[in-house]
Amino acid sequence: MVSSTFVPSLIMLSSAALAVASAIKPLRFANVKRQEAGWPDVIASSVINDTSSEFGLKSARWSSYEAPTFDAVFIPETEEDLSVGLEYFTRQNIPFLTKSGGHGYSTTLRQVQDGVLINMEKFNYSRVNDDFTATIGSGATFNDMVYAIGTAGREATVGSCPCVGVMGATLGGGVGRLQGLHGLASDAVRKVRLALWNGTIVEACDDVNPDLFWGLRGAGQNFGVVIETTFETYPATNDGFSYEAQMTFNASSLGSVVDAVNSLLPLDPALALVTIVAADPETLETVVLVNLVYAGPEDQGKEFAQPFVDLSVTTVESIISWVDLPTKGAGGFNNVQCIKGRRNSLYGLTNKVIDKPSVLEMADDFSSLVQANPALSASAFLIETFAVQGIDALPDDYSAFPHRGHLDHFFEIIVSYEDDSVAEVGDDWAMRWRDHFRNPNISGYDTVAVYQNYGHGDEAPSILYGSDEWRHERLTALKNSYDPQGVFNAYHPIPTAIEDWS
Incomplete structure (x- = not known):
């Protein structure tokens, strides 16, 4: 059974919203x-x-x-x-x-x-302009942005965690619950102001430095320090309110939960699901949680939730404003994701399908891992299933973001601990299962794709930035032009030579 302390502990693990040590100079x-x-x-x-x-x-x-x-x-x-x-x-x-x-x-x-x-x-500011665009400073978090535009009756795609910085997430693409309606966070970017390696201040948009503007949306951590970004915003859906269902399940129901997720595919554009497998902190038993958010009428949201409700041990339903969703959604425990300083090793990838036999086998293996190593009890794996219509509506070359058509499910394997004695066994377990789900026969995709904000750090650049040669040529040219000294190489660096892409 699910203990009374399980839900807050589990929500902590839903933050998803790392190359071999000797390989990094x-x-x-x-x-x-x-x-x-x-x-x-x-x-x-x-x-x-x-x-x-x-x-x-x-x-x-x-x-x-x-x-x-x-x-x-x-x-x-x-x-x-x-x-x-x-x-x-x-x-x-x-x-x-x-x-x-x-x-x-x-x-x-x-x-x-x-x-x-x-x-x-000091650059934490968020304001809505007369034309309903929003100017967001690079010190702002998603919670800051949501409050500013939400109280103005507007919305945009944002990440689920309130304390994640808007700029870092957006530069890598920016996935979120509303992507089925509005695309990626970076798809809504209309202008970026940034400082280059030598201190030069420049702007980038469709008409000014358009090549840099293209690269900033999906590979942007490679080119400079963003000062502020202007986003398009959209009228609030359903008057700014969503239906939310927070549900817990026994491990024995996991296969049926996967079936329920699959029964809703393709998702309604306003629907978002997160499935989490974790350990009850008191009993160490494997438990399952599903968070369902629908930016639409309550009766339709209840219909989407019913296949899960029928299976659940507990269900908490609510109507919540978009402004409150980052901090009060999921019972208010999203804030626990903001705790700093733990050792969090994450492995991510995108899959076309949820392979039920593999998920069930992984859950059993996870149970064995935690039972043998209680210091890993804060670890988890989760599957984010968000609608994709807004992303796939744009052409593949719209921006440097390379994974349109390859975002059906985000798999995130999270190893979290404070006791370094479990580091090796935890990381080995996570890497083994990451590699298992990369298999085309399991993932459903012919090539491996990893959303770069969920990258561990050991992926080839073509896995993060796409395998098309034209992408490699364009990104390498941009890197050599805008960061010739390589001072922005600390986060998933773009190769400066074509032969280094694989």
Whole structure:
């Protein structure tokens, strides 16, 4: 049975919204401490180094697994500060990483050692313009964005976790519950203002730097530090209210839950499902949760939920505003996803089908893993099933995002722990099952595709950015043009030579 503490613990695991260690070369160009005396006067007061009492708070990130390390935090107050800082870091060969929400977890980030964290918290603003576009600063989280545009009677595709930074998620594509209606978050981007490696401030849109604009939407972490982004927004669906059902199941019902998910395919454009398999923290028994959100009338939402309700141990139904969904949805426990500092190792991929025999076998194996290693009890695997009509309505070359037509289900395997003694067994388990679900006979796709924001860090670039040669040529040309020094190589770097794509 499901214990009383299971649901809050399980929702923590739904955050999904890492290359072999020796294969990654550190970007350890300079020791920041030796550069302290040389900070330019205009930004010196915006630098916090690791002896400050504020350093831990300002440098904290969601995952401490294979993480970058920092000797200083730079908190620019203006774009001029940012420009000066970038020019200085590049000139002094100081590695740096930019933080919006701090949820990036790819193992490629560990290339940055003894670097500077650029904390964009002073750029946390969200405003709706007269033409109903929204201008979002790079320090804003999805919760900030949702509140601003939702209270104006508008909506857009956003991630499920309230504390994830808007910019980081959008630059990688930006999946979310409303993608069936409005496409990816990046599909709604109309203009980006950013600072390049040498501090130059540029804008990119359809009419200005259009090639850069194309690359920013899907591979954008490779080209600069975003200052702000302008998004198209849309009138609120169903007056801004959704039907939500939060349901728990015994492990013995998992096969029937998979059948129920499949019975709803293809999904209504306004429907989103998340299926989670995790461990009850008290009993360590495997349990299942489904979160169903429908941006439409309650009676239709109930109809979609009924196949699950018939199987569930518990069901909590509610009508919730889009503004409240990030923080109050799923019983309010989405906020637990924002806890920082655990070791979170994630493996993701996209599948065309949910192979029921494989899912059942994995659940049994997960039970054995947790029973033998209780320190892994916060681990889980989840399947996000979101509608795809809005994404697939756009042509394949619309942006650098490469996976249109390959987004039926997102599989995310999450190994979460605090005791390093279970690190190897947990990671081996996750990698083995990730590789199993990559098999074309299991995934339903001829090629492996991984949404780059869910990438572990050991994937070939063509898995993250697409296998088309024209994509490789275009992205490599952009990388060489806009980041010739490779200072933005810490997160899923684009190859600078065509032969390095495979």
